[in-house]
Amino acid sequence: QQPVQSPQAVILREGEDAVINCSSSKALYSVHWYRQKHGEAPVFLMILLKGGEQKGHEKISASFNEKKQQSSLYLTASQLSYSGTYFCGTHAGGTSYGKLTFGQGTILTVHP
Amino acid sequence: DTEVTQTPKHLVMGMTNKKSLKCEQHMGHRAMYWYKQKAKKPPELMFVYSYEKLSINESVPSRFSPECPNSSLLNLHLHALQPEDSALYLCASSQEQAFGYTIYFGEGSWLTVV
Numbered sequence A: 001q002q003p004v005q006s007p008q009a010v011i012l013r014e015g016e017d018a019v020i021n022c023s024s025s026k027a028l029y030s031v032h033w034y035r036q037k038h039g040e041a042p043v044f045l046m047i048l049l050k051g052g053e054q055k056g057h058e059k060i061s062a063s064f065n066e067k068k069q070q071s072s073l074y075l076t077a078s079q080l081s082y083s084g085t086y087f088c089g090t091h092a093g094g095t096s097y098g099k100l101t102f103g104q105g106t107i108l109t110v111h112p
Numbered sequence B: 001d002t003e004v005t006q007t008p009k010h011l012v013m014g015m016t017n018k019k020s021l022k023c024e025q026h027m028g029h030r031a032m033y034w035y036k037q038k039a040k041k042p043p044e045l046m047f048v049y050s051y052e053k054l055s056i057n058e059s060v061p062s063r064f065s066p067e068c069p070n071s072s073l074l075n076l077h078l079h080a081l082q083p084e085d086s087a088l089y090l091c092a093s094s095q096e097q098a099f100g101y102t103i104y105f106g107e108g109s110w111l112t113v114v
Helices: none
Strands: A004-006 A009-013 A018-023 A028-036 A043-048 A054-057 A060-065 A070-075 A084-092 A106-111 B004-007 B010-013 B018-025 B031-037 B044-050 B053-057 B064-070 B073-079 B087-094 B109-113
Touching (some): A009 A018, A070 A084, B004 B087, B010 B018, B018 B031, B018 B087, B044 B073, B053 B064
Parallel strands (some): B010 B109
Antiparallel strands (some): A004 A018, A018 A070, A028 A043, A060 A070, A084 A106, B031 B044, B031 B087
């Protein structure tokens, strides 16, 4: 089952912060975050494996709340290069085991 | 080196043609994937190979036929496609087919069916 991302789109000025949320109705084993620029392949940002785990990559970090089956991606002091579509991908159990299913995406636009 | 290489980058084919998309990785990964992505949509899983065996087929029409000749190569054979099959086809790989492993995507093959 597809995870749900919010918001669908964000417009920022350089230096502003943003949060992108990803939630699932199923228990999650892992959450993967990707950024995709127009006409390019998705680029891996980070993976979160257990509840409460937070990871960071430069000014981009993420958290995983296993109880709420949610993950959030935090972008601080945004740069022009952060523009793109952000996808969360989730691994759930049961019949979904081994499948990474992506949310519908959040379009992030950073203006000078 | 986390590189997945796909060829061709662009392919235009007629509805009666037979063509193939190719994917290669040299990271020693044992799981390989085909995803399909339509414009403004997320990637959708088509097939998963684990240790060169087909592990998951997401009810993909038989006009798409995957093949994994060895642990580094993955092909997608295309036959009698429809215009609605036009999309970006992404190959990906991970160390194992399990939730704890990062999936790395190739640049994709843009397919247009005319």
